[in-house]
Amino acid sequence: xxxxxxVLASLDADDALNRHLATYDRAVHRVEASVxxxxxxxxxxxxxxxxxxxxxxxxxxxxxxxxxxxAVVRYQVDILRNVQGAVSALREKMSxxxxxxxxHRLATLRDVPPVAGHIIWALKIKDQLDHLEAQLE
Numbered sequence: 001x002x003x004x005x006x007v008l009a010s011l012d013a014d015d016a017l018n019r020h021l022a023t024y025d026r027a028v029h030r031v032e033a034s035v036x037x038x039x040x041x042x043x044x045x046x047x048x049x050x051x052x053x054x055x056x057x058x059x060x061x062x063x064x065x066x067x068x069x070x071a072v073v074r075y076q077v078d079i080l081r082n083v084q085g086a087v088s089a090l091r092e093k094m095s096x097x098x099x100x101x102x103x104h105r106l107a108t109l110r111d112v113p114p115v116a117g118h119i120i121w122a123l124k125i126k127d128q129l130d131h132l133e134a135q136l137e
Contacts, residue, residue, distance in 0.1 A: 032067040035059070039068065043075045049082035053135045083132055090125055098122075 039059050046052045052075065062068050098104050098118045107117030 029067065032065055035062060036068050036071045040071050043071075043078075049079055049086055049132070049135070052079045052082065083136060086132055087129070090128055094125060 039055070039062075042055045043052060046055060056072070056079070059068075059072075063072050093101070098121045101121065103121045103124070104117060107114075107120070112120070
């Protein structure tokens with residue numbers, strides 16, 4: 001008889017545990033749905049790659065959650081497209097050359113020697129490419 005009571009108590013404890021686990025799972029689902037909604041809203045409000053990277057940086061630790069990850073995956077294509085656009089713009093800037101650029105005109109106004117201005121301009125483009133590369137990692 002004591003053994004039967006022990007088994008019943010064990011079953012009641014298992015039922016209670018299962019109810020609490022179900023309650024916990026529902027609460028986690030609500031929180032993850034809320035985070036996903038906020039994340040999606042913030043990503044939709046971004047206008048460029050830098051802003052998207054900022055949102056990704058802020059919510060990065062949550063990306064391994066199975067309910068949040070799909071919201072991020074949708075925007076990975078967009079961010080890659082934005083980065084490709086930024087790289088293309090930098091490539092176009094390089095192909096146009098330093099002479100005739102805004103940087104050249106500004107360097108001329110500030111009496112920066114032409115070679116130094118050209119080096120500064122090239123290093124600035126390199127820094128922008130390095131920045132984009134670092135963000136992709």
